[in-house]
Amino acid sequence: PLAPLLNALPPEPLGSRAEKRTSDGKAPLELKLYIAAVSSVYNMPPRAQNLPKPDHHPVLAVVEKHFVVIERVCVHHTQYDDLMEQVCLAFSYILGFAREYAPNSGVFVPMMKVMARCCEYHPQPFYMGLVRQVIGFFAATGRKELDAVLVDLTGLFVSPVARQLLGATGVVLQPPICAAAYEMLAEALRHWNLALLAIGSAVWLPETVEATVEALPRLAEENQAVHERTICAMMRFLRNVLLWADPDTCKGDTAPDLLELQRKAQAMLVDRQLPRGPALPRLVGALVRLLAAAAANGPSKGEVVPTVAEVLRVMLAGPFEYQASSGLPAALRALPPPLGAVLGDSEQQRLV
Numbered sequence: 001p002l003a004p005l006l007n008a009l010p011p012e013p014l015g016s017r018a019e020k021r022t023s024d025g026k027a028p029l030e031l032k033l034y035i036a037a038v039s040s041v042y043n044m045p046p047r048a049q050n051l052p053k054p055d056h057h058p059v060l061a062v063v064e065k066h067f068v069v070i071e072r073v074c075v076h077h078t079q080y081d082d083l084m085e086q087v088c089l090a091f092s093y094i095l096g097f098a099r100e101y102a103p104n105s106g107v108f109v110p111m112m113k114v115m116a117r118c119c120e121y122h123p124q125p126f127y128m129g130l131v132r133q134v135i136g137f138f139a140a141t142g143r144k145e146l147d148a149v150l151v152d153l154t155g156l157f158v159s160p161v162a163r164q165l166l167g168a169t170g171v172v173l174q175p176p177i178c179a180a181a182y183e184m185l186a187e188a189l190r191h192w193n194l195a196l197l198a199i200g201s202a203v204w205l206p207e208t209v210e211a212t213v214e215a216l217p218r219l220a221e222e223n224q225a226v227h228e229r230t231i232c233a234m235m236r237f238l239r240n241v242l243l244w245a246d247p248d249t250c251k252g253d254t255a256p257d258l259l260e261l262q263r264k265a266q267a268m269l270v271d272r273q274l275p276r277g278p279a280l281p282r283l284v285g286a287l288v289r290l291l292a293a294a295a296a297n298g299p300s301k302g303e304v305v306p307t308v309a310e311v312l313r314v315m316l317a318g319p320f321e322y323q324a325s326s327g328l329p330a331a332l333r334a335l336p337p338p339l340g341a342v343l344g345d346s347e348q349q350r351l352v
Contacts, residue, residue, distance in 0.1 A: 001030045002069070009076050015121040018079040027083035031073055035083065038062055038070065039090030057098035060105055067107045071114050078121040088115065088130040099137050103146050112149075116156045123173055125180035128157050132184040139191040151197045154188040155204035157181055162204075162211035175226055182212075182233035189240040196261040199241065199268050210274045212238060213282045217289035224297040224304060231290070232307045238283065239311045241265050246318035266319060280320060284327040285334060287312055292335050 005028060022028060039059065063070065077083055091111055095102045102108050112134065119127035135150050161181040164173050185208070189195045198205050212234045219227040243249045245265035250258045269280045276282065290308050291299075299305045315324045329348040333340050343351065 002034055002073075005030060006069070006072060009072065013075045013078075013121070015078075018076070018121070020079050027077060027080035031077060031080075031083055032086060034073065035070075035086050035090050038066060039094055055101075057101045059094055060098040060101055060107075063094060063111075064105060064107050067110065071110070074114055074118050075121070078118045081122070081124055084118055084122070084124065085126045087118075088126045091115070092130055092133050095134060095137055103138060103141065103143065109149055112153050113156075116153070119157065120160070123160075123177050125176045128177070128180035128184045131157055132180075132187045135184070135187050135191070135194070139188070139194055142193070147193050147197050150188065151194055151202055154185060154194075154198070155202055155208075158185045158208055159204045162208040165215040166207075166211045175230055178227075179229040179233050182230060182237055186233055186236040186240060189237055189244075192244070192258060192261055195240065195244050196257055196264070199244070199261065199264045206268070206272060206274055209238075209241070209268065209272075209279050210276065213279050213286055214276065216286045217293065220290050220293035220297075220304065224293055224302075228302050228304055232303045235307045235311050239314055241268060242311065242314045242318065242320070245269060245320070246314065248318065269320070270323070280323055281327050283311075284315070284324055285331040288328065288331040288335065292339055 074084070074087055095108075095111075098105075112131065115127050115130060131153055135154070138146055139150060158181045161173060161178050165178070189198065216231060216234055219231055224231070242265075244261050245268075247262060250262065269283075270278055272278065287308050290304060294302075294304050294308070297304075312324075315321075328351075329345070332343060332348050332351075
């Protein structure tokens, strides 16, 4: 049933220029049926315990055998959100059920790269949701080569969002996409091994830190209700960096890798010279501006104020206590009128 559809495809994908050609705007049923057929993981019967363990997962083998066709279906039909969301769910099912075998499969990395390409053509949050699930599946395997793949994947998806937030591109991404990207990033930085690799050597992370610190208050001041999920995901990402910089996070564990992560996280926030200066002092100012913006949006509603409080708590209770408490008075004075003049110097010190 796919042959007529595939034969009618152009030699190269149209990318973002591709348009929907069905009367209802939905993907052709033949394509959806094909993706369902290659990903029927949940219909597999249980395997008897007395049988020898196979060296491969049968559904993953099907994907490997037909990956060229799967790739063509995907890259030529990214304009159909319903189909691509189904593909992401299918890949999630397959990798989840075949997690013992997937990292060794020759299609594991190509699957993720195809999804990155599709996301570039028509960005949607479910692509980042897939990567977030993949990180959850494989971050704890303890294989350095797999860690590198997961960190590279994270950067592949989050970097365009960071550049867009800095205004470095002409593309305006929708808030759900930005939120999904930062939720994926926060999940990656939650794992010490991925955090060590990303903070230590990922070229995309400093740019992302820079974009995050700069964009946080602006998003809240523009429209907190629209950007709340993105703002909170950004702060969870930064909180994870702060936590890895805090010796208390390791709970007395003196493993060399954890100590190296601690040093590199501290250096990223304090010593690293980003385009607009070190991150930590600007983060203090950003958090104060977030609280000021929240005051006009019902501070008791939503998650912005509690999430700011969590970041401040980590900052004031860890190795950055002095820098944070020293920077708060200046950040309060820098608020726009009349907020900047509400508290005198002595009141600001008492508040700190």
